């Protein structure tokens with residue numbers, strides 16, 4: 544096990560990953576990159592989050608690339624991405640559980656009108672309103688993959704009326720299935736709280752825009768924990784200002800950190816969280832990456848393989 548692993552991330556603590564890999568892959572050389580590779584790089588494996596464009600292509604001996612998150616838009620967006628190298632993403636029970644906690648938290652907050660009560664508190668206003676019963680609230684989940692399906696299972700015990708949307712369709716007990724372009728219209732028209740857990744691809748970029756938001760019933764709320772670029776921000780702000788969308792819980796943004804003057808920061812209908820819906824656990828995930836590296840060294844594909852052509 545004398546693999547050479549290079550690590551690049553400005554959002555993760557390299558020491559945590561170095562320690563985690565030292566436990567599961569003690570013979571490996573773990574190199575933390577802080578910027579561009581200046582000379583030749585003979586790395587076997589790259590473990591990365593938002594690597595600078597062109598860097599992966601310069602590592603000509605790579606046997607596999609590992610995304611430090613479930614999403615891979617941060618690598619596939621690189622015009623020089625070496626698509627012949629297998630790309631693996633994070634699929635991990637701790638990540639899934641964290642996301643479902645976040646979805647349950649925010650669906651309950653949106654259902655019970657928390658953004659409105661926080662705004663009223665700031666103005667010293669006592670303004671009670673009777674909440675709907677959960678069984679009368681329709682929650683629609685865009686993206687019924689690993690995270691969307693688990694979120695649906697965790698929301699089910701509250702009694703919400705659940706539906707989901709995916710590309711190819713799915714079977715999930717108690718969740719109405721929608722798929723494809725017609726399915727998108729149908730789910731939007733019948734959703735009170737829309738949860739976005741899609742990957743960011745050419746097809747899903749800007750999917751929540753003036754046209755699609757208009758299909759939501761008046762007063763619907765939005766939860767986005769997919770990627771910021773799923774939303775056309777100006778269109779969501781216009782829908783919030785017109786009260787067509789009553790509130791939005793947003794964890795991800797087209798530009799992160801969310802810039803200081805952005806209206807999301809101060810809009811009374813918006814809850815901002817700083818891309819923390821679910822974080823990758825180094826110990827749990829390094830063990831799976833190491834098992835994948837063994838597979839690659841044995842001529843097999845890594846676990847949790849991404850299809851670059853599909854974009855997720």
Ligand SMILES: NC(=O)c1ccc[n+]([C@@H]2O[C@H](COP(=O)([O-])OP(=O)(O)OC[C@H]3O[C@@H](n4cnc5c(N)ncnc54)[C@H](OP(=O)(O)O)[C@@H]3O)[C@@H](O)[C@H]2O)c1
Nearest residue numbers: 613614686687688689690709710711741742746769820821
């Ligand atoms: N905020 C955070 O902290 C955080 C943390 C982790 C992940 N995320 C985001 O969550 C995303 C989803 O993760 P995951 O593990 O659940 O991914 P996944 O297992 O790959 O599931 C993706 C789902 O989206 C559906 N989908 C993709 N393209 C579509 C399209 N054009 N039309 C309709 N449905 C489409 C897929 O449909 P099929 O089932 O038909 O393929 C699948 O159901 C990640 O890509 C990442 O962006 C955010």
